[in-house]
Amino acid sequence: MSAYLIPAADASFIDVPADHPFPIQHLPYGVFRPRTDAEPRVGVAIGDQVVDLAALANEGLFDHEALAPDVHPFRADTLNAFMALGQPAWRATRSTLHHLLREDTPTLRDNASLRTRVLHPQDDVSMLLPAAVGDYTDFYSSREHATNIGTMFRGPENALKPNWLHLPVGYHGRASSVIVSETPVHRPCGQRKPDDDAPPTYGASQLLDFELEMGFYVGTGNALGTPIRAADAESHIFGLSLVNDWSARDIQKWEYVPLGPFLGKSFATTVSPWITPLDALEPFRTDGPDQDPEPLDYLQPNDHANFDIKLEVQLQTPELDTPYTISQTNFNYMYWSMRQQLAHHTVNGCNVRPGDLMASGTISGPTEDSYGSMLELAWRGTKPIQLPDGSERSFLHDGDRVVMRGWAQGDGFRIGLGTVSGTVQPAQPLDA
Template sequence: MSALSDLHATLDPSRRSWVESANDPTSDFSIQNLPFGIFSDALNSTRRVGVAIGDRIVDLAVLEGAGLLTVPSSAAGGNVFVRDALNDFIALGRDAWRSVRIQLSGLLAHDHATLRDDAELRSRALIRQADAQLHLPVQIPGYTDFYSSKEHATHVGSMFRDPKNALLPNWSEMPIGYNGRASSVVVSGTPVRRPNGQLKLPDQERPVFGACRKLDIELETGFVIGQGNALGEPVACENAEAHIFGMVLLNDWSARDIQQWEYVPLGPFNAKTFATTISPWIVTLDALEPFRVAQPVQEPEPLAYLRHDGKHGFDIALEVTLRPQQSKQPTTISRTNFKHMYWTMAQQLAHHTVSGCNTRVGDLMGSGTISGPTADSCGSLLESTWNGKNPLELKEGGVRAFIEDGDELTLAGWCQGDGYRVGFGTCVGQILPALK
């Protein structure tokens, strides 16, 4: 069989694993998924590369040491899977990513006995997710956040400008974005402290300093650069997806009141720098291949450097829940889908590099808030409460206009196949009070 046919076999919806939990049709981590991350556990505090399968993590270093997994050595030397970030593995290139995927899919298939029937090796190679700690999966040299949902941009433009001219003239011509702070990207589960900053109150002539009063989420996905480009050498739109390793869930926490005062003329600054949370598992584009859909029709037709043939949207269901600190029941506050995104990941990367800007392995690109066409598909509280004017009712009583201290926000996302899922797990953050 050719490498491409072997790769195609890993996507077979009928494929099942001897890891029984992976065959649950509601499990995010089916054998068709095989996302990559970094983990450690109580018996081994060394951070290393793992792949999620059902409720387990496959320790790739153990498999390589047992001779069941082969991969080229990294430029840094030694076992590429004994690392505190995925960067060295990613830098090996797409052929290496695909080779590891194909090998793992075979080893974990229900009819493959080598690992399945070796109890001693299996006990070392498979760790329960419940017993593991998940870490930031990549070292992130740079972080860029886009603004690519037409529904979100229209809502915000209508709220703060003329509803008849909600979109600025440049929005339909290029993927709007800004460079954020890579240093404050954290992994799911990391508490987030409410930021302080300048606030301009309507009845005050000058700003005051204090804690953010309008703390919000932005339901996003992010993609991780797998192959960089040299300074001065743009990435062509039709080739851009070959430069992407995979996707994560992303919550770009936002201080709306700080942002409203500071964003003119140069855009977000302190309102966004305090934290961005990502999910710990990176789902590869290969795993998402069966879920391609056509992107929305783009009018006017983009300039030539932003054009690509084929389908470049993805059918990824997304939802957000909010759970107050003393509550047991979370409230679902948004349900939407990545397929609504106006600008594609390929277009975002092509535009990002068209000036000659270089990218590096591990760079993170946020999609921008993902909102859909219905009232319950808004990707931020700013939209769903219309800047706090229409608070949301919570399951166990109470309301929310914006996020309060102690609230826990959880993002989830998955692609639904025929009897299986390719999911992202969750992206969780709880808000701590501002420093006094």
């Protein structure tokens, strides 16, 4: 079944400015609560409104077989049940929503009572975590990022490990600490060893960092023992979300040998409340970087598997009135694509399930202003970031707010991936 594309010239009866992140060509999914005493339900963003899909279903406006009367995926506090229905159901739902929101469709446009029941201003709702994340995997798929980190710690001649150009490196992260945007993040505590000649100490991380990443959610999974082919991988991907994988570099440095990240990563991973359907990004496909050596057959095909999505990170300290842009990069720099990541993840027979989250790893570009972490931007603290008020940062301070945004620019419309933000709160040590 081919992608369901919404023409660039289409417009909605709901007014949406050309630079708004949520035009009719987008229709991202999320979970919201319209008021504090209401049950959560599934919604779709259009302009500054949230479309209540549970209310639409109650009106009988979804008539395709995948959403038969006994299936209620929108009267739910997560998207998992809808994700599990598969690509035909996702595309049929997208088609229905597109039709109902068009400027020339009278169903909602001319029925004020129905609009009142179905449309909610975004400012009046609470956005929740969009999925129950059963498993979280974090990859390490930006060549620029891996090269920068390797150069810092091993020198340029040994920047990439021998396996890096042959497979998408990743590790199994902690799903319980995946949180939705705007959730405060407490500075983590743990063991640190700042002095190589002294014993480790316990305390709050002094080297707190962000990581600009893109995540994708698994829709339909696979049976245990049955790999997903690269050619079929995208039919298993429900959609994309911005991710900030917070990192405590001092805790991470001391603990990660020999088995990899643990407490330095597991304290918080922030995601957008909105999930962008893969079909919405179809017009922005592009080829990724040349891969040399050529990957093994199970990681093929990989043509046209990347996406042109502009990304930016802003930092707002307690002294700044507005966030200040410290990094601008692009998702199309990724060396290993989502297609390859999912194929590699399952090639050993590992089963994935609806709602599983896979993150790209830090997305860095080729220039110093396109790096996706403070570790790189400030180059291990040797080149502090200069802020407009004359202050500087090498790592995050308490009270600092990190804001991430992403968008794909079309002809007269923009597909925005929402906003991921979080503010650093003081540590809560054991003796607090």
